[in-house]
Amino acid sequence: MLGYFGPKGTFTHQALRTVSDDEAIAFPSVRAALDAVRTGEVRAAVVPIENSVEGGVSATLDELIAGSPLAIIGEIVIPVEFGLYAREELRLEDIRQVLTHGHAAAQCREWLATHLPNANITEAGSTAGAAAEVSRPDSHYDAAVSARVAGRLYGLTELAYQIEDNPGAVTRFVLVGRPGPLPGRTGADKTTLVAYMREDHSGALLEILQQFAVRGVNLSRIESRPTKTTLGSYCFSIDAEGHAHDRRMAEALEGLHRICPTVHFLGSYPRADKVRPSIGIGFSDAEFDEASAWVQGLDRETVTRD
Structure with missing residues (x-):
């Protein structure tokens, strides 16, 4: 069984699906995913390692050498495309509270400043987690910036798509197993x-x-x-x-x-x-x-x- 840095609906989940459609375990952090490989809970895990805009993923670079030896056995590169998602159709000028991951906020900074100048941008643990939170009827967040897969997973309405400031941006993921x-x-x-x-x-x-x-x-x-x-x-x-x-x-x-x-x-x-x-x-x-x-x-x- 494979593992990945979750939750469902993230780009890491999307990367995992390019190599396997089998059941996989989502872990709350890069460390947890890699530790699961070390203990044998999963045979390998997919984690992000590099983004063409933000550079290396520090958590992965550090955790790869933090414990017993691990080995990178493959890599996956996917385009990074973000959308703005809400529970219902909203005008952009009515959006005041946006939830997203810090990397997504950084990669959509210009678009958000131009189209949502009056909105507060709050960071979440993941873009998928942001979409999940916005999907709650009692959430005080108006919209989430996330991957399209997350917006669809949580039944949200797509208000805008491809809002990233750098079209063509990609994220590189690695499939990590035990040495062999x-x-x-x-x-x-x-x-x-x-x-x-x-x-x-x-x-x-x-x-x-x-x-x-x-x-x-x-x-x-x-x-x-x-x-x-x-x-x-x-x-x-x-x-x-x-x-x-x-x-x-x-x-x-x-x-x-x-x-x-x-x-x-x-x-x-x-x-x-x-x-x-x-x-x-x-x-x-x-x-x-x-x-x-x-x-x-x-x-x-x-x-x-x-």
Whole structure:
């Protein structure tokens, strides 16, 4: 059975349905969903990890390494489209109280300021929870900003749709399970890890980045996260293009292992967009193998010359 960061009607629920129609368990927080994977209550869980407007989801980035090891085994990317929903047909100028999640409010800020200048915007735990609250006959909220799936789920009237300020915005979700054999290489893969600096000094981040750069590995995301030990102590959450079984990625991981006190490897998995990385000259597996064979043959060449 799968789990997900709920409740029903959220974008996470929508993402889950792209990979499974089976019964799934909704959890009230990212931590609860990932802990359920750790205990075996569910075999895997879907949680949000990155939004094209708001950036990384801090709760997920932190909780992935907060307990016993977990592994990302897949990713899902879906468009983020919001609507304004009420119990009944209302004029926009009559709306005074709007309930929504903080991220939704941020992504619809301009539209709300333009069309609902006199409304109070209150944050809820989720957009689906906001829709559920507005659907109550005794609710003092006039409308909710949520996904269309939530508006329909709770029988609300759609007053406006696609009110997000950034058309084309997407949210990336990951399917997280317990560690096991890596999914096979597809040629369009991504690797996620968290690297810690050995000490804070000039060039410490550069040393980490060089492990990828000198091996032709492109990074699609890098974010600093506090280690929660001392002020100014940070680690780096990284998405890199490629699979751990690719020679260039494997050598980059080996380099990180040498220079970092801790590296949390969170998995290699197929990219949702199926885009293959551009591999520069000298960085294909065949070229790594040829170079290794050349080095191994140096002794024989020396003996022959003697």
